[in-house]
Amino acid sequence: MTVHRLTLGDVLGEHRRGRPLGTAVVDGDVRLTYPELDERVDRLAGALAADGVGPGDRVLWLGQNSFRVLELLLAAGRLGAIFCPANWRQTADELAHVLTDLTPSVVVWEESEAVEKARGQVPLDARWIGSGDEYEAYLAASPPPAGLPSAEIAADSPVLALYTAAFDGRPNAALLSHSALIAHSMALLHMRQMEDGFTFLACGPLFHVGTMMFTLATFQLGGKLVFTPAYEPTEVCRLIDTEKCTQAFLFGPMIDGLVEANKDGAHDLSSLHFVSHSPEWDAMITVDDSPWCASKMGGYGQTEVGGMLTFLGLGMGGAGYAGRPSPLVHVRILDASGEEVPPGEVGEICARGQSIFSGYWNRRELNEAKSAGGWHHTGDLGRREPDGTLTFIGPRLRMIKSANENIYPAEVERALKTHPSIADAAVIGVPDDRFGQSPKAIVVLKEGASATSDEVIEHVRNEIASYKKPRDVVFADTIPKRGYTPDYDTLDATYGGGAYPGT
């Protein structure tokens, strides 16, 4: 029923009325109130509509951070279209993949050689708009539109596409609906205890869900959003000070950079309520005591769930360091056949709820697999602890089947790495006449440490179910990696892996 509808456009419509004097965005010299933002979004939506952008069409942003990312998202939302802010620093080949995959109707882009090259590679019937003056001219040329079809936009229609790393093959664009983004924002508002007047500094990349999710939660609350093109320590300190930012997108090394940049105390960072990090940092800021920040920040998440699926703050002091699910989702740990596994057993983290994505753009088969049985399959392994909290084990990259039992390499690797002599480890499945496959461990020892195969196997047997222990252990100097995870294809080729189920 219309009376229940809530889209991003509705949220903006409320803020223009409820916060007529409130600053919505700050970006360099640009400062917009909520009514000004609403007016610009309306004009932009009118311009995009005049260019033929309608329901389901894609609008692509290729550039650094800008308040225009928010404007484009909201304008696309008003038309039922999908907005994608993509990583501008990718290679021309990677950018060409995005153009080919997404087939946008409009591309707003910041000058770059790679983008120019990609544009030349991919024949595309798209309007290209420069992200600076040209964007402003585009917007200025559009009269304030009267009566855009905003009332017809369904809250469950996708509005944001974020490319996310695929462990095999090319990245996929996760589609998030108005409803999913709003639900996720509510969970963040709750966990971070965001209050009236909240100001967020978007100093991480907006094509990444980490920065985007706090941008959207701040918008949901009618707070102030401060944009900066990219993380630059001195500028970040200056912005926190002058705009009195309550939060920013920061983690470890970025925080160390701020401590270094502000060691002379030139900037007052006390408005920032953030997680404790180092004595120097804690002295500069206000240490936040919300469930989001208390003890350790975080939980478990991925782009496909809008950001966070679980929050450590909902399982404080619990055994599982991923905490418990957001109040707007629920989680099951399922085996490969879709059955729930008992507490203590490892299976795939599957979820259902309001903030789950609507599938990937243009990936019909993959989407069917990801939502099998009406559960979103995260592709990650986890476990319910006896107290009900969740532990994230690692990505479910592949599965070994031995004597009809499922064995996930990530779980065995985790057990191996708790051995005091082991620096790194990977597990593959090798063909086995009797059992189909059997697990084989490739182990890197710590410098100067020693261990025998039998000791390693016995260690794993004491950590997890016996049938999961490696039958064979190979000692190596290094584990080949693909990103953060073992390169299983290379490992299989080197150490004789094969006979995986389904192959």
Next chain:
Amino acid sequence: MTVHRLTLGDVLGEHRRGRPLGTAVVDGDVRLTYPELDERVDRLAGALAADGVGPGDRVLWLGQNSFRVLELLLAAGRLGAIFCPANWRQTADELAHVLTDLTPSVVVWEESEAVEKARGQVPLDARWIGSGDEYEAYLAASPPPAGLPSAEIAADSPVLALYTAAFDGRPNAALLSHSALIAHSMALLHMRQMEDGFTFLACGPLFHVGTMMFTLATFQLGGKLVFTPAYEPTEVCRLIDTEKCTQAFLFGPMIDGLVEANKDGAHDLSSLHFVSHSPEWDAMITVDDSPWCASKMGGYGQTEVGGMLTFLGLGMGGAGYAGRPSPLVHVRILDASGEEVPPGEVGEICARGQSIFSGYWNRRELNEAKSAGGWHHTGDLGRREPDGTLTFIGPRLRMIKSANENIYPAEVERALKTHPSIADAAVIGVPDDRFGQSPKAIVVLKEGASATSDEVIEHVRNEIASYKKPRDVVFADTIPKRGYTPDYDTLDATYGGGAYPGT
């Protein structure tokens, strides 16, 4: 899509896994963990299903507070049925109205003469179950059901019916869906900054949205719910102390009762985080600083929006004492033709969003009027202040039309009551040959105070738009009331009212 579904049953399913050791409910000698609650709800749903209760059917509770109210709500939710906890202390005639209107399939009832009498008055094909031992026997006789059709319940199906006072005629049962209740709970979790371990004492009536909304928010978070049959000061103090309650349903006189009951300091109430009230109270409890409690508790709400529509905590320091809308709704101030009025003008508070109700049970025409144009019409008057915050003016009971201008009596009455000599006031419309109607004020002066008609009219002219001022003022000893509002029918009959638009 199933992957996005979230019903109350799904929330319970998560808690049984995520909080296997967590206490869900406490009620007298009864203590249930979440898995125990889930098991009992399953049995109860099985028993109700065996009695023919299915989608859309009603289950009625007539009794004092009990954990069984929560069980029945959750069991009805699992079947797609609607649960209604009604006021047990109503007269037999009022109870008969509920029975006739709701036509429940199952009534769970606590012994009372009025209920017995009403049961005799209304022929009903319903199963009647005593709320104590008989309920337990009913539940015990049901085997644990295998495979209830919970997966088929739509999140937007109504699950809770709460009777709410109608200003004219009999009460109506407001229907709230799973989605609406979950959305409202999220808003409360956010505003009240409810954290892991939250414990709520339901010491107000569960047939009222005020107690119910905190019960449901606590359930949403997987907190502990403590039930007590009714407010009894010494018992409430004991429960806060022994169960370490974080919050309870309390307001002014109830708080004074606790201060009196605990003046010897026999009970430690420091676990309670609540709004500041009096020096004695503040010394007993922990004064809460969440946006829900800071300065003054509240906002604007009604049963039809699940409880709260706006929160003062989202408009702290603003001009409008109703604050701003919950992040999951948006508000428009509309005139009688459905057009938005400008800031500063009074109109009807209308809303759209996730926590809005699904209409009243069995009131087709009224429902169409309440949701005209896709906006929920609250029936209350409000105003946007220049800073965007909202002010609640009063119920829109009727409207006067004078020279084609709309005049709401509540707004004029509000202006009248700011006069230092006026104790009470009501405004009616009297037939007027030239203007159709003209406003007439009935005024009660404070003891010993005096004022002339001209002074009163001039006062109103200075407060609000001139066309709204009364043309005539009558001084009276008292204003006849219906509940808290003027009895306009009697006033019209006494003072010559009539010619209202639409009559």
